[in-house]
Amino acid sequence: MGMWAFIAQEIMFFGGLFAGYTVYRYKYLAAFTEGSNHLPIELGALNTAILIGSSFTMAMAVRSAQVGEKGPLLRWILATMALGIAFLGVKSIEYADKYHHNLVPGLSFEGSGQLKIFFSFYFAMTGMHALHMIIGLGIMLWMIPKIRRGTYTREYFSPVENFGLYWHFVDIVWIFLFPLLYLIGRDPWMTIM
Amino acid sequence: MTTDTAITTPTDSRRVHYLNASYGIKSWLLTLDHKRIGILYLVMTTVFFIIGGVFATLIRLELLTPQADVVEAATYNKLFTMHGVAMIFFFLIPAVPAVLGNFLLPIQIGARDVAFPKINLLSWYCFMAGGTLATVAIIMGGVDTGWTFYTPYSSTYSSFYVPLALTGVFINGFSSILTGVNFLTTVHKMRAPGMTWFRLPLFVWAQYATSIIMILGTPVIAITLLLVALENVFGIGIFNPDLGGDPILFQHMFWFYSHPAVYIMIVPGFGVISDVIACFARKRIYGYSFVAFSSLAIALLGFLVWGHHMFTTGQSMYASMVFSFLSFLIAVPTAVKIFNWTATLYKGSVSMECPMYYAMGFIGLFLIGGLTGLFLSTIAIDIHLHDTYFVVAHFHFVMVGGMVMAYLAGLHFWWPKITGCTYSEGWAKVSAVLIFFGFNLTFLPQFVLGYLGMPRRYHVYPEEFQVLNVMSTAGATILAAGYAVLFTYLILSLFMNRRAGPNPWRAKGLEWEIPSPPGPHNFDVTPIVTAEAYAYDEEDVTPATPGAPDEGSPIPREAERTEA
Amino acid sequence: MDDHHVVPVKLYAAIVACLFTLTAVTVLAAFVELGALNTPVALGIAILKATLVVLFFMHVRYNTPLMWVYAAAGFFMLLIFLALLLQDYMSRDWERLPVQFLQ
Numbered sequence: 001m002g003m004w005a006f007i008a009q010e011i012m013f014f015g016g017l018f019a020g021y022t023v024y025r026y027k028y029l030a031a032f033t034e035g036s037n038h039l040p041i042e043l044g045a046l047n048t049a050i051l052i053g054s055s056f057t058m059a060m061a062v063r064s065a066q067v068g069e070k071g072p073l074l075r076w077i078l079a080t081m082a083l084g085i086a087f088l089g090v091k092s093i094e095y096a097d098k099y100h101h102n103l104v105p106g107l108s109f110e111g112s113g114q115l116k117i118f119f120s121f122y123f124a125m126t127g128m129h130a131l132h133m134i135i136g137l138g139i140m141l142w143m144i145p146k147i148r149r150g151t152y153t154r155e156y157f158s159p160v161e162n163f164g165l166y167w168h169f170v171d172i173v174w175i176f177l178f179p180l181l182y183l184i185g186r187d188p189w190m191t192i193m
Numbered sequence: 194m195t196t197d198t199a200i201t202t203p204t205d206s207r208r209v210h211y212l213n214a215s216y217g218i219k220s221w222l223l224t225l226d227h228k229r230i231g232i233l234y235l236v237m238t239t240v241f242f243i244i245g246g247v248f249a250t251l252i253r254l255e256l257l258t259p260q261a262d263v264v265e266a267a268t269y270n271k272l273f274t275m276h277g278v279a280m281i282f283f284f285l286i287p288a289v290p291a292v293l294g295n296f297l298l299p300i301q302i303g304a305r306d307v308a309f310p311k312i313n314l315l316s317w318y319c320f321m322a323g324g325t326l327a328t329v330a331i332i333m334g335g336v337d338t339g340w341t342f343y344t345p346y347s348s349t350y351s352s353f354y355v356p357l358a359l360t361g362v363f364i365n366g367f368s369s370i371l372t373g374v375n376f377l378t379t380v381h382k383m384r385a386p387g388m389t390w391f392r393l394p395l396f397v398w399a400q401y402a403t404s405i406i407m408i409l410g411t412p413v414i415a416i417t418l419l420l421v422a423l424e425n426v427f428g429i430g431i432f433n434p435d436l437g438g439d440p441i442l443f444q445h446m447f448w449f450y451s452h453p454a455v456y457i458m459i460v461p462g463f464g465v466i467s468d469v470i471a472c473f474a475r476k477r478i479y480g481y482s483f484v485a486f487s488s489l490a491i492a493l494l495g496f497l498v499w500g501h502h503m504f505t506t507g508q509s510m511y512a513s514m515v516f517s518f519l520s521f522l523i524a525v526p527t528a529v530k531i532f533n534w535t536a537t538l539y540k541g542s543v544s545m546e547c548p549m550y551y552a553m554g555f556i557g558l559f560l561i562g563g564l565t566g567l568f569l570s571t572i573a574i575d576i577h578l579h580d581t582y583f584v585v586a587h588f589h590f591v592m593v594g595g596m597v598m599a600y601l602a603g604l605h606f607w608w609p610k611i612t613g614c615t616y617s618e619g620w621a622k623v624s625a626v627l628i629f630f631g632f633n634l635t636f637l638p639q640f641v642l643g644y645l646g647m648p649r650r651y652h653v654y655p656e657e658f659q660v661l662n663v664m665s666t667a668g669a670t671i672l673a674a675g676y677a678v679l680f681t682y683l684i685l686s687l688f689m690n691r692r693a694g695p696n697p698w699r700a701k702g703l704e705w706e707i708p709s710p711p712g713p714h715n716f717d718v719t720p721i722v723t724a725e726a727y728a729y730d731e732e733d734v735t736p737a738t739p740g741a742p743d744e745g746s747p748i749p750r751e752a753e754r755t756e757a
Numbered sequence: 758m759d760d761h762h763v764v765p766v767k768l769y770a771a772i773v774a775c776l777f778t779l780t781a782v783t784v785l786a787a788f789v790e791l792g793a794l795n796t797p798v799a800l801g802i803a804i805l806k807a808t809l810v811v812l813f814f815m816h817v818r819y820n821t822p823l824m825w826v827y828a829a830a831g832f833f834m835l836l837i838f839l840a841l842l843l844q845d846y847m848s849r850d851w852e853r854l855p856v857q858f859l860q
Contacts, residue, residue, distance in 0.1 A: 001377075001378050001381060001382065001823075001824065001827065002308060002309060002374050002375070002377075002378040004824060004827040004828055005373070005374040005377050005378065005408050005827060006370075006374050006408075007828075007831065008408055008409060008827060008828075008830050008831035008834075009370050009373075009374075009408045009409065009411065009412045009831070010412065010831075011831030011832060011834075011835055012408075012409050012410070012412040012413050012831055012834060012835060012838075013412035013413070013415055013416050014416075015412075015413070015831075015834075015835035015838060015839075016412065016413040016415075016416035016417060016446055016449075016838075017416055017420075018835070018839070019445075019446065019835075019838055019839055019842055020420070020431065020442055020446065022839060022842075022843065023439065023442055023842060023843070023846055024431075024437075024439075024442075026843065026846055026847070027437075027439070027846065028437060031437075041784065041787075045780065045781075045784050048780050049777060049780060052773060052776045052777060052780065052806075053773070055773070055776075055810060055814050056769060056770075056772075056773040056814075058814070059764070059769050059813075059814040060766070060769060063763060063764060063766070063769070066763050067763060105427060105428070105429045105430065106423075106426075106427025106428055106429055107427075112437075113430055113433075113435065113436030113437040113438070114436070114437040116429070116430045116436055116437075117429075117430055117431055117436065117437055117438060120423075120429035120430060120431050121431070123429075124420065124423065124429070128416075161816075164814075164815070165815055168810050168811075168814045168815045169815075171810060172807045172810055172811070175803050175806045175807050175810070176800075176803050176807065178780075178783070178803075179783055179787070179799035179800065179802070179803050180799075180800075180803075183783065183784070183787040183799055184796075381823070405830075409830065409831065409834045413838070441845075445842050445845065449838055449842075496834060496837060496838075497837065497841065499841075500841070500845065508845050509845050509846075509848040509849040509851070510848075511844070511848035511851060512841075512844050512845035512848055515841070515844060516841075
């Protein structure tokens with residue numbers, strides 16, 4: 001229950017970013033579309049698939065903990081970590097690419113103010129998301145020795161369950177980030193909202 | 194940080210209680226006992242109160258004369274900014290929830306501690322870390338944006354210390370959030386057997402409502418301040434009009450939290466007043482469920498009204514109308530409480546002890562503050578009064594006349610329970626009168642000043658406003674004297690060796706069933722609750738006095754008595 | 758809050774298959790010209806995906822009504838924030854209320 005209360009506040013935290021994003025998308029749809037078209041849709045889709053996969057492995061991990069299977073639990077957690085790292089790897093490629101195209105606000109940006117706003121939100125939102133993923137990876141790392149020691153049993157696995165909730169939440173944030181950032185106005189005939 | 198020997202009450206049986214259960218700095222700084230954490234918060238929030246008070250003093254000194262003679266404009270900007278930041282983020286928001294709430298919530302529901310004691314301690318460290326950062330920002334050069342950090346000044350033009358202060362507030366936000374998570378879970382999961390929702394003291398309902406606000410509101414200001422800091426450092430342009438950014442967006446996001454924040458500040462105070470009035474009127478709170486639900490209603494409605502801070506800053510007129518209407522609505526549950534407290538007093542057996550002084554002061558002053566808030570919600574009036582001293586007077590009435598009074602009422606009411614010592618009632622009444630009188634003299638003239646047009650945050654003003662400003666400063670001096678007296682007798686009470694029994698006020702509530710100060714785990718045996726909340730009707734109407742012989746409470750419940 | 762209901766693997770597999778499919782649909786739909794409907798469609802699919810994750814991966818389907826309230830509270834509050842925020846921006850250009858009979 002405490003975890004859900006914490007997630008509620010995380011929703012509001014990211015929600016603030018989404019709110020700001022929504023306002024500026026409403027105001028500057030053209031710039032946002034242009035910005036979105038700079039983003040590699042295939043990498044974004046790949047990352048979405050990776051993260052959904054990691055949610056699956058996480059759910060399986062929680063399930064293993066529920067039935068008290070230590071070995072599978074460890075393997076599913078490692079799988080989740082691997083997918084998480086893969087996600088971050090793809091993200092780094094994307095970020096590096098943006099850097100080379102001078103699209104990073106605050107570093108070496110070239111473009112209109114409105115485009116800068118789009119990319120500010122892009123980096124803020126994906127950056128904050130990535131930060132949460134890194135924290136998640138850290139927590140999983142911390143959990144591994146405990147799993148091996150057998151700390152989690154059929155009766156006591158709430159840390160695993162709670163972490164699962166956190167990880168799924170991070171996935172949900174990306175589920176929304178992907179279409180909102182990468183898929184604006186890709187159709188040949190773009191009209192105002 | 195005091196060591197325990199100074200606070201230990203020399204009981205005859207050398208009873209172990211939470212204060213003397215273990216000694217040394219480590220036992221305090223690494224404690225998991227919610228009561229000790231409450232004391233830690235008490236000490237540090239008082240420190241920030243004093244810091245904020247020092248800035249207030251400097252402000253009022255400057256405003257004695259129409260010219261700038263004490264400080265210059267840039268410094269003055271820093272003064273009112275830091276007064277606001279210290280008072281709001283590091284005193285008012287933590288005060289009742291973290292001090293009284295931490296101490297009393299588990300006891301009032303019959304639990305041994307909160308749901309997540311380690312997170313509770315973490316909350317305190319977040320508060321300390323945030324407070325330290327903000328203090329460093331003060332000392333190093335000061336922040337001058339106003340506590341509201343409006344963009345684009347804070348994001349584009351102001352100094353480097355702004356992100357530092359913002360980070361401090363950001364970290365402090367985690368303190369709120371974690372406390373809220375803790376309290377919510379505790380109230381849901383750890384009530385004693387028989388403690389149904391409608392047997393809870395209204396203080397618990399208030400804390401519950403406050404926790405909801407803390408959890409849902411604080412993250413928004415967290416992200417907002419983070420974005421401002423990023424913009425200040427990296428120039429990302431979200432709030433910069435030159436790049437297409439909208440400063441009003443900042444205001445929307447800022448006030449989305451900061452308006453509910455004021456309800457974080459006041460709703461626990463409402464809870465305190467409910468408990469205090471019930472005790473000193475020897476009567477059940479009239480309309481208990483209405484008061485309980487009104488706390489929740491305020492929590493929810495509080496999130497819908499933030500635009501009333503922005504009527505004149507560039508919001509669309511239609512949005513302003515919507516927010517104005519919603520702001521009127523929120524007066525309803527608040528008024529419900531005031532009516533119910535008044536009805537509780539009617540035909541009650543009222544005794545005027547010190548907590549009741551503060552409670553009565555609260556009702557009157559909060560009423561004025563709240564009603565003036567309604568004036569400000571009216572767009573036509575707000576056009577004239579926005580950013581004048583009328584607003585300043587309004588929020589000081591609700592926050593100082595309201596919240597601080599409620600906090601002091603609670604502090605005095607539960608002081609015997611928390612410390613096991615009784616304070617000097619005579620001096621307490623002197624201080625209460627000084628504070629009340631001083632407060633009114635300080636802030637009533639400010640309503641007039643605002644109405645006449647004196648803007649806020651200015652250190653110079655036209656000659657004709659001087660008389661009122663002098664009155665205000667005079668009042669502030671009396672107020673400060675009142676606080677000084679208060680600190681003195683409260684601290685002295687710890688050394689004066691006047692022990693308090695378990696229930697000096699003969700009040701109802703699980704906290705009065707256990708010794709003062711409580712043992713480390715609150716209850717030796719889990720209480721089983723059979724009586725309703727505020728079961729005052731069932732006993733005689735002899736008024737309560739402190740230091741009365743220890744009869745314990747003759748409540749017909751099967752709570753196992755802990756040893757005296 | 759504690760649910761001891763162990764979800765069968767097949768159900769998880771089915772859900773993740775749905776999620777992959779919906780992702781593909783989202784991407785494809787983005788390239789189809791739907792005019793003003795593009796955004797609602799993308800958002801709708803995202804909401805659907807999120808709901809699947811919440812209900813099944815996060816076990817909310819098997820939780821008590823109280824937990825449903827907790828889970829919904831954050832999203833609900835976010836909706837309120839968005840709604841009241843946008844009503845400002847959308848009404849900034851109005852000269853008068855778009856209600857004919859009030860003229």
